[in-house]
Amino acid sequence: MGWLKRAASIVLKVSTAVLGFGPLITSLTPTKRDDQILAQVTPGLTQIAGTIGQVEIFGQALGLPGAQKLTAATPAVAQIILQSAFMAGHKVDDPVKFQAGCTQVASGMADILSSLKDD
Numbered sequence: 696m697g698w699l700k701r702a703a704s705i706v707l708k709v710s711t712a713v714l715g716f717g718p719l720i721t722s723l724t725p726t727k728r729d730d731q732i733l734a735q736v737t738p739g740l741t742q743i744a745g746t747i748g749q750v751e752i753f754g755q756a757l758g759l760p761g762a763q764k765l766t767a768a769t770p771a772v773a774q775i776i777l778q779s780a781f782m783a784g785h786k787v788d789d790p791v792k793f794q795a796g797c798t799q800v801a802s803g804m805a806d807i808l809s810s811l812k813d814d
Contacts, residue, residue, distance in 0.1 A: 739779045740804075746771045747804045765802055772804075773797040 747768055754764035776782060776797060787793045 739775055739781075742775045743772055743800065743804050744808065746775065747801065747808055751805070751808070761805075765798065765805070768801040768805070769794070769798045772801040776800070 750764050750768040750771070753759075754767065759767070773794065777787075
């Protein structure tokens with residue numbers, strides 16, 4: 696399998712896993728508010744996984760090292776977070792800390808995607 700097909704397959708698997716486990720997690724959450732939060736977070740996680748997959752594809756095509764791929768992915772991840780429902784009514788007070796958090800989210804999602812079995 697070529698690298699493009701493999702990367703797209705990984706993103707699809709993560710998206711399917713997140714969406715597939717949503718109802719199970721919802722059944723285990725104690726309140727409707729928890730269900731609402733899960734419904735708000737799930738699309739963002741799927742978008743972040745897709746973004747990391749796209750950056751990985753382009754990064755491999757351009758021969759970029761991991762650090763440069765992370766640098767490329769972080770602004771897109773930050774934008775997804777800023778546009779998410781759970782950010783409604785909130786304003787970033789510490790941009791440096793926010794940027795560091797977005798970098799960690801991007802790095803963490805890349806680790807998750809890299810940990811998936813290729814079959």
